[in-house]
Amino acid sequence: MKARKIVEEMDSYVPGRSQDEIASDFNLKKEDIIKLGSNENPWGPSPKAMKAIEDEIKSINRYPESQLHELVSEIAEYSGVKDSQVIIGGDGADEIIDVLAKTFIDDGDEFIVPLPSYMYYEYLLKQYGAKPVYAKWDLDENKLDVESIYNSITSKTRMIFLCSPNNPTGTLIDKEILIDIARKNPDILIIIDEAYFEYSEVTNKDLINEYDNIFIIRTMSKVLGLAGMRIGYGLACEEIIEYMHRIKPVFSLTRLSFVAALNTFRDKEYIEDSIKKGIESRQYLHDELSKIDGLKVFPSKSNFMLIGIKDTGFTASQLALELVKRGIIVRDCTSFKGLDEYWIRISICTLEEDKKFINVFKEVLN
Structure with missing residues (x-):
């Protein structure tokens, strides 16, 4: 075959x-x-999450929730956004990236990744015929080379991935830089990966109310201690979230992942x-x-x-x-x-x- x-x-x-x-x-x-x-x-993990998993095991013969309303509300409260601005994925944040690609990428599109950064963006998007274009981090100054981003943009650019804090450099991107990139490129989806935002105590979530081309990726695999349960979520304007829900697998979160996530967010x-x-x-x-x-x-x-x-x-x-x-x-x-x-x-x-x-x-x- x-x-x-x-x-x-x-x-x-x-x-x-x-x-x-x-x-x-x-x-x-x-x-x-x-x-x-x-x-x-x-x-x-959270002791409350572990107890919830133990209590839920007897129900794994049943399908999980499909709409996840209760968990969506917890994430929205935790993030300071509206329920309609949240999407949840299984397989960590990787499913969120995959759904973004399925929703917005056509064969032959380009996406920008400044190097070095998280390489799974490239691995997932190439599957849908997208071509990576590499910008760069300035390792001498330990910061994003902003000009390399602008110099990489073409008529085919569909997405720009900006990890903040960046993996593996640990670097934050200044919010004004993110705003400038989003404002100057309204037809390009600016994807801000905030997998580690809790450790930085800095977030850009407020930008989704000002720019409808900004998408924020987050995960429960780091601070929230659920790497083995594979739960991620995204924040964006309502239009983006609605489009993604048309593509997203219905039952991507297991019953155990659901209760683990719910009770972790409740364990302040x-x-x-x-x-x-x-x-x-x-x-x-x-x-x-x-x-x-x-x-x-x-x-x-x-x-x-x-x-x-x-x-x-x-x-x-x-x-x-x-x-x-x-x-x-x-x-x-x-x-x-x-x-x-x-x-x-x-x-x-x-x-x-x-x-x-x-x-x-x-x-x-x-």
Whole structure:
């Protein structure tokens, strides 16, 4: 059976290795492995979410809710928007991106991604015949190269993806820049990825009331501690949301994901605590890593930070291997377009795990 041409040309998306694989390959105990590679919440999910999942298990023989009104209202309240400005997706924020592509992309359209950034945008949109055009982040100044965005726009540009805080640099984009891009390009959808906005304590959600070409992506996989439940949501003007609901799968959220999400949003204390501990962990890691000679540590507004290691004598793959042998998982950023082989990314952990990582990291470098 012959696949579509674009499918034959694509490479499969390769996620990070599992803890089980690493434990087996390096003769480690799974429970001793410290994960700093996936930008997760290391303190676990909300206890209220776990209790709700336990109570709901008896109902998994029934189809889930299709309209999700109760959860939509919780998200709208959390985000400070109207119910009609919210769309919810399963498979994390990735389904939201996929529905955006199905709704607004035609074969031959172009979309802009400044490099380095989250590469799944490209992976999803190319499936629908869209062509990526690369702008760039200024790594010397640690900020978006705005002119590279404007220089990349053509008559075929349909979307611009702007991740803020950006993955993997941790950089925020100034709101005035976002406004300028949206205002000057009313026929282009400006997609602002706010997957990590809670850690930055900055949001651009108010812009959806002023610009009908701005779409904000969010996820429950970070601060909200539900990476394993795969829940994402989007915020935009009512017209965009209505179009997307025509395309979105009806039952993309399971019954367990629904109750987990609902009860997480209602657990205000858990959310506040997760943000507080995450920022404390980020600050500790930045302070300690900044004391180590040979590292270029990017300040971050997210739950991760980018580290240049060129002066250490290691490549990213070499350093990541030495660390994983000792039970520490970091992200080798060699696969990120726009970065060379001398960058790693680490994410927050508990302070106890942070301290162990710092000690092991120094040991490897020495």
